[in-house]
Amino acid sequence: MTDHWNGHDRARDVTTPGAGAGPQAPNPFAPPSAYRSAAHEQHAPVPPPPGLAPPVYPATPPAPPRSVDPTLVAAPPRPGARRGLRPGAVAGLAVLALGAGLVGGVAADRLVGPSTSTVASSTLPPATVEPQVDRPDGSVADIAATVLPSVVSLQVAGADGVATGSGFVLRQDGYILTNNHVVAGGADGGDIVVLFADGHESPAELVGRTIDYDLAVVKVEDTGLTPLELGDSDGVLVGDPVVAVGAPLGLNGTVTTGIVSALNRPVQAGEAADTAFINALQTDAAINPGNSGGPLVNGSGQVVGINSAIAQPPGAAQATGSIGLGFAIPSNQARRTAEQLIADGVATYPVIGVLLDPRYRGEGVQVTRQPQQGQPAVTPDGPADAAGIRPGDVILAIDGRPVTESDELIVAIRALAPGDVVTLQVRTGEQERDVRVVLDEATSE
Known part of the structure; x- marks a missing residue:
């Protein structure tokens, strides 16, 4: 059974793989261009049609321009983005700041002239040294310390360029879970590289992926990794606090917080030919391009969702960043699908x-x-x-x-x-x- 619509004049099929759908009224949950994948891409995004925008993938890999599902637009490109701000850019900012300070000092000296007054000491009192205070269990700092070592970023190089996204360690023997749209560009002979929290990189091979659920598993040769625990997404309630971890905009190890703002949100993610249907958890935790595939965790540090799509304001031609409407694949679905992908390569x-x-x-x-x-x-x-x-x-x-x-x-x-x-x-x-x-x-x- 194919439960996706290819945008042509065919009826929606919830029966047989490959069936199409007919003219469709705008989906109130995923109208034209309402959602985007939260991912980095090097190709230019396809301008969305007018109207309410659909979820954007927080980590969509590059793809050649083609017909776009009216509910999704590919995430905007971010050429060369991989590890956040370039050292050169940071250095440039520092030089500008220091230069401004130097010019200001010289100008002041010339206008006022040498000072003959007694100047008070410029020494500031030292900081009071106190013993390190442990963060209470369940605090955001405690959750971040637990989760961050197991969150990775992925760089995927394919025929259409380079894309980046997020993922997390699923098993200690090297299995990593992410979104299909993060690794799709490397599915046919491309290269997938995983960057770990400690800074080391490892090549990965694709174990299996599914367009229908927008999930994928890759494997590295590393062993002894620290996996995250998959929680029970059926136990999540609206208002529960959550933490999103990933590499938005290439900034590895980024932590954002919020709550679960809705349950069972029907979200179409992907382009017309590759539509995933997600019974999503909705969150107001900041999710941006690059977050795709990263974990959404609860107060115990358990994964309750895989961040996959973000909403976009009506009429926006490109992703404009988080507007407090992100969507995650529930962990119970991810568990079932990941087990199938590891066992059989398909789901x-x-x-x-x-x-x-x-x-x-x-x-x-x-x-x-x-x-x-x-x-x-x-x-x-x-x-x-x-x-x-x-x-x-x-x-x-x-x-x-x-x-x-x-x-x-x-x-x-x-x-x-x-x-x-x-x-x-x-x-x-x-x-x-x-x-x-x-x-x-x-x-x-």
Whole structure:
């Protein structure tokens, strides 16, 4: 089943890999150009269409200009960005400051002349030496000290240039988790280099990646690494404090704080042909290009999300930095997908076996009435067919959670696993009923 829309006049498919979608109304959660990947790229960004901007990848790798999903625009380029400010730039600032001080001093001496008055001592009292105070458990400083050694930055060189992003140690034997859009540029013969917190670098090889979940695993030869613990994202509540760690704008080891500002936010991330559907945690912790793939951790230092996309103001042609709306892939989804990528190099996702009509206006989401691109509205012998769902039926809710947009149903299903059972509230004509659906399995791209 392909739950992504390629922007052409085809119906949204939540059934079969490779199916497309028809004309779609603007998604209130991911309207044209509303989101960007938070990543650094060297290629120029594609100007987004007018209207509300979608999430931006905090770490999107470079890609040649092409058709852009109306809900996502690639993150802006940052040529050569890798380890933050260049020493030369810092030195330049220092020279300017010192030069200004010197000129000012000479000018003052010439205007006023040598002083003949007694000048008081310029010596300042020394700082009081006190023993180092330990930061309390759960403080941001304590969390940062625990997490930072396990967070890495990635530099990916491919045919289209160099991109940077973030990641973190998943296992002590060298496995590292990041976003697919961070490493996609190095998937076909490119080079991936991992920079660790202690300053050393290691080449990495791609273990597996999935466009559908925007996750990837790479491996270095280093052993004895310190992994971060994956927490339970299902236990996260709105208002919980969180800390985002990564390399925004190439500034390695950057820590920002905030709260979880919303749950179950349906976010389309990626370009038209590579759309990921994320049932995202929303946070107001500052996330910028380069943060993609880095961890979002709770007060215990456990990873509850993988930072993946940021919102963009309406009409903005380029990423303008954090506006307090960042989106992270829940850790429970990341755990399930990472295990599959490490074991098999590919991941699977659940499907119910229907095509959804993006042109439908009304309560709930509607199954298309007619086959699309040679695919049936309801897959024969699929989960929905077995549950009695028919073309033209309207799905009102999943497990008691109302759905009003196709993306809401898609991400709610994607957040589950094949074999899970869901209850769908379905309307046929004027009659409403609850049906039990056992999710089927499809292989991710």
